[in-house]
Structure formats: structure tokens, C-alpha cells
Amino acid sequence: xxxxxxxxxxxxPERCRYxxxxxxxxxxxxxxxxxxxxxxxxxxRKVGPGTTLVGDGEAIAIFSNVLAGTIKLTKTxxxxxxxxxxxxxxxxxxxxxxxxxxxCTAEAATKAMLCTFPKAVVERMIAESPRLRSRLMExxxxxxxxxxxxxxxxxxxxxxxxxxxxxxxxxGRPGAAHGxxxxxxxxxxxxxxxxxxxxxxxxxxxxRQLTRLSKNGMIRFQSxxxxxxxxxxxxxxxARL
Amino acid sequence: xxxxxxxxxxxxPERCRYxxxxxxxxxxxxxxxxxxxxxxxxxxRKVGPGTTLVGDGEAIAIFSNVLAGTIKLTKTxxxxxxxxxxxxxxxxxxxxxxxxxxxCTAEAATKAMLCTFPKAVVERMIAESPRLRSRLMExxxxxxxxxxxxxxxxxxxxxxxxxxxxxxxxxGRPGAAHGxxxxxxxxxxxxxxxxxxxxxxxxxxxxRQLTRLSKNGMIRFQSxxxxxxxxxxxxxxxARL
DNA sequence: CGTCCTGTTGACAGTGATCAACTGGCGTGG
DNA sequence: CCACGCCAGTTGATCACTGTCAACAGGACG
Numbered sequence: 001x002x003x004x005x006x007x008x009x010x011x012x013p014e015r016c017r018y019x020x021x022x023x024x025x026x027x028x029x030x031x032x033x034x035x036x037x038x039x040x041x042x043x044x045r046k047v048g049p050g051t052t053l054v055g056d057g058e059a060i061a062i063f064s065n066v067l068a069g070t071i072k073l074t075k076t077x078x079x080x081x082x083x084x085x086x087x088x089x090x091x092x093x094x095x096x097x098x099x100x101x102x103x104c105t106a107e108a109a110t111k112a113m114l115c116t117f118p119k120a121v122v123e124r125m126i127a128e129s130p131r132l133r134s135r136l137m138e139x140x141x142x143x144x145x146x147x148x149x150x151x152x153x154x155x156x157x158x159x160x161x162x163x164x165x166x167x168x169x170x171x172g173r174p175g176a177a178h179g180x181x182x183x184x185x186x187x188x189x190x191x192x193x194x195x196x197x198x199x200x201x202x203x204x205x206x207x208r209q210l211t212r213l214s215k216n217g218m219i220r221f222q223s224x225x226x227x228x229x230x231x232x233x234x235x236x237x238x239a240r241l
Numbered sequence: 242x243x244x245x246x247x248x249x250x251x252x253x254p255e256r257c258r259y260x261x262x263x264x265x266x267x268x269x270x271x272x273x274x275x276x277x278x279x280x281x282x283x284x285x286r287k288v289g290p291g292t293t294l295v296g297d298g299e300a301i302a303i304f305s306n307v308l309a310g311t312i313k314l315t316k317t318x319x320x321x322x323x324x325x326x327x328x329x330x331x332x333x334x335x336x337x338x339x340x341x342x343x344x345c346t347a348e349a350a351t352k353a354m355l356c357t358f359p360k361a362v363v364e365r366m367i368a369e370s371p372r373l374r375s376r377l378m379e380x381x382x383x384x385x386x387x388x389x390x391x392x393x394x395x396x397x398x399x400x401x402x403x404x405x406x407x408x409x410x411x412x413g414r415p416g417a418a419h420g421x422x423x424x425x426x427x428x429x430x431x432x433x434x435x436x437x438x439x440x441x442x443x444x445x446x447x448x449r450q451l452t453r454l455s456k457n458g459m460i461r462f463q464s465x466x467x468x469x470x471x472x473x474x475x476x477x478x479x480a481r482l
Numbered sequence: 483c484g485t486c487c488t489g490t491t492g493a494c495a496g497t498g499a500t501c502a503a504c505t506g507g508c509g510t511g512g
Numbered sequence: 513c514c515a516c517g518c519c520a521g522t523t524g525a526t527c528a529c530t531g532t533c534a535a536c537a538g539g540a541c542g
Contacts, residue, residue, distance in 0.1 A: 073389070075389060075390065075392075075393045077393065077397060077398075077481050078481055079481065081397040081398075082397075083392055083393040083396050083397050085389035085392045085393065086389065096382055096385070103386055103389075103390070104389065133374065133378075136378070137374075137377070137378055137381065140378065140381045140382055140385060141337055141381055143385055144337070144381060144384055144385045144388060145344055147385060147388040147389055147392065148314070148316060148326035148327065148344075148345065148388055149316065149344070150392060151316075151324055151326050151388065151391060151392055151395055152316045152318065152322075152324040152326065154392055154395045154396040154441070155324050155395040155396075155440070155441025156318060156322040156323075156324050156441060157318075157322075158497080158498095159497075159498065191520075191521090192520070192521060192522095193520085193521095199396070200395070200396025200397060201498070201499085202498075202499060202500080203520090203521080203522095204498085204499075204500085204521095204522080204523085205497090205498055205499075206521095207521060207522055207523080208498090208522085208523080210522095211522070211523085224507090224520075224521070240318050240319055240320065399529080399530095400529075400530070432488075432489090433488075433489060433490095434488085434489090442530075442531085443530075443531055443532080444488090444489075444490095445489095445490080445491085445530085445531075445532085446529090446530060446531075447489095448489060448490055448491080449490085449491080449530095451490095452490070452491085465488075465489070465539095
């Protein structure tokens, strides 16, 4: 997007040079000076699965780019029933602006790499950069659309359709046209229980559906978390996409 | 919010003077000149239930303020299964910006009054008004949060909890603290079938849950669409809020 | 008065939840 | 090095909630 950024300025810190957030995320909307200013307050950190980024109802004091790994956003009922309401991958930006408090918990689902900024600095950048603002608006609308699509999945689809939809989501952008028989290797970023919380079904049903697909020969497990989808287009038909 | 607006300018058209969109909606972010400019391209129209505002996948050429009535946003699977993914009331603004195509259908659920603007004019206003932009961002984030909360309802709650959640949604903002025994009259903006499409259940289950509440004495029907909630706090307990 | 449409009620069936037992991988400690 | 325990996941048996199918009720309207 920003050609000049690539041949750029020696003042740009090492870690920003080849960063996904700069190439495909929100940092790509900043000019060199802004990027340098922002990076002065940025800290990169590696977190393990289960690390909480933003607790439910807490004021959000910190914002992060996801550089690697998967972040899950969850909502929980008083009696413990839980729902994963969104997944974020690199180079998404975590922490919704303008909301005083977050109404979800954001938690690392896998080990993840984050680039974190204090709230005040992000807000100053937003005030200064129209491109950043429109990028954030874009991401908010994308997330809104994803959430609504998932509502359709949660409320209307059967267990096997839900599993197919989930595998396709993880396998990647549904935009790419797959001929019949296309094989894709996939690493699941969620445990069986988390998949259940994402799809609104129990761990047992998740397990049964996965073994069914495995016995069908439509997928092959290499380990608990790694599998190969033997025919993407079959799954697309299953998912009613 | 804008005191000056009330004692204002004789050039402001009659229909804008006491308009909800000006008092509580996006038009409140505009100054007098901007409002006058926008109103020159605005047309108010009354539509009946079932009128389609934006078809699924169509390019959005028109944006509207909802001045009265209820608009439903729906997504549909190829085989006809349908999900209502959002409801909009006055003074919400319909038609998400920056998305080339809509991925939902927007349709009037009741008879409704709209104030409609051509796309180009709205975009010019957005370019000119920072307050309008941040108002739209706010609405997008509010809708995102509502969608995610509803995901929790769809995926985790039982039929009776869903019905209770729905009645509370319609009865109004859950912010207001209700003592036990508070009575509220409610007009349902959706048919039984639409309630089913919103809650992810069948028309029969909706009907059974409503008659159950009615026989319990927790609600009393005055007609098919009108009812009185006898104890809001009871419903809140049912909904697990 | 008959027709249509929406909603209600009943009988029954099926999907997925629940409860429970079991398996396999992995790390710890003897 | 092996025994052990632990945890995640799998598999099986049973149950119940909600979906399905069908008949019926009650307004609205010509």
C-alpha cells in the first residue's frame, strides 16, 4: 500500500520494518513520523495461552496489534455458560475505541505475539490521522459483519454444518476459489471445549462431528490440533455457504 | 445536546425542527448550515411492513434515518433458513458506510417513517463533519456489541430464557432500574414467525413460551401484538441478565 | 358466509445435551 | 526407565428439549 514505506527512513525501528501490522494492519495508515512516534511507546510481548488482555467490564487502558497467534473474545453468563463472540488473528487490532468499558473478555487462545500501546497514545494518533480513523471504522464494520454472519451459523445451522463452517473459517478466507479436491493443512487454534463455546455446542458433540468427518475421509488428523482437509469444496457444501 | 439548535435559524426546514434524528440521532452532530444542506436532498417517506430498503448483496445507494417503526436486518441461507441479525429503531441510521455491498437485507418490520438521503450527499457530509464520523463509529460499535451479546443469547440460552431476553429488549433499555413488580406495556414489532427468526427457534416454540408466561400470569396479552409485562424483574431473572 | 392468514395446541420424533466410562499422550517422580 | 497421575479428548447410553407435522381457532375481509 505505501511504497515509500519500504525503501524508507533509517529512523524506523527494526521491529517495525517487516511487521505485519505495518504491511496489512493499522500501522500501514501512518506516515513515517507518526509510526516512529507511536513505536516509541510500543512494547512487544509474547504471551501464553490463557493470558487475559482485557477483563470483562474493565476500563480499557491498553490496545494491541496481534502480530501472531489467536485472540478470543468471550462473553459469559452468571452461571458459567460461555460464548466466544469473536476471534482475532494477525494483523487485527484489539481493543475497541470510544467504549468506556469493554463488555467482553479478550484472552489469548494460543501463544501469541502482541504489540501494545497505551490508550492515550493511540487516542492521540486517532485524533491526528484520518486514514487511521477510517481504517478502524473499516475493521469495526468487518467485525460487525462477521458477528452477524456467525449469528446465522449459531442460530440456524446443524451441528455438522457448524463444524464445517468452523473449519472453513480457520482454513482461511473463503474468497479464494477452491476447485473440488483442494487439500489444505490446518492448525486448530482452539481446544475442543473452546470450539464448543464458539459454536454453541458441547465438547462431546464437537468431538463426534470431527471423528465423523475423519471416518468419512473428508479430513485427516495428524495430531489433536493439526489436520488436513481433503476437499475444501465438500466442506463448503456441508456448511451451506 | 445542541441548545442553539432549538432557538434557531428560520431556514431550518419545518420537518427537521422537532425531528428525533436531530435530537437523538446523527443529524444532531451537524451545524445549522450542514443540516440545511442535507435536508435539501432528504425525502421523508412512510413505508409499510415488508418494504425492502436494502437487498442482500446490492450496492447501497441510499441511507436513511429511522424516524418511527422498526427495521429488521436479516441474513438468509440458500435453503431459506433465515436469521434476523439486528433490529433498528428511531433514531438509528440504516446503511453501513464504506462497505461496497450490503451483506444483509434491511426490511421494514412494521409500518415505518424514514428520512432518506442519496449516498453521495451522506458521503460528503461524512467527509466534512468529524462529529458525524465519530457518531457513526459510536453506532457501529454499539451495534457490534449488541450483535455479540445476542450471539450469547442465541447459542447458550434455552427457549424460555430467549423469550425473556427478547421481551426485555423490546420493553426498553435495560439500564433503567426496575423494582420488583414494575409493570410495562409493550407492543411487539415482530410477528411470531419473525420472533422465531430472531431467536433461532420455531414459531410453535415461540407461541408455547408466550402462552406459558401468560398462564403464569407474568404477562397479559391485550391483543396478538400488545401485552403487559407484570413484573420486569422476574423476566430479568429468567433471562439471566 | 366462506376464505385466508396468523397464531395456538397436540402428538410424536430427532438432534444434541447429559452422564459416565474409557483411552492415549505427556510430564513427574521414584 | 518405568509407573503413575493428570488432562484432553473419545465413545457409549440415555434423556429431554425443541423441531416437525398436523389439526384447529379466531380475526379480517371480500
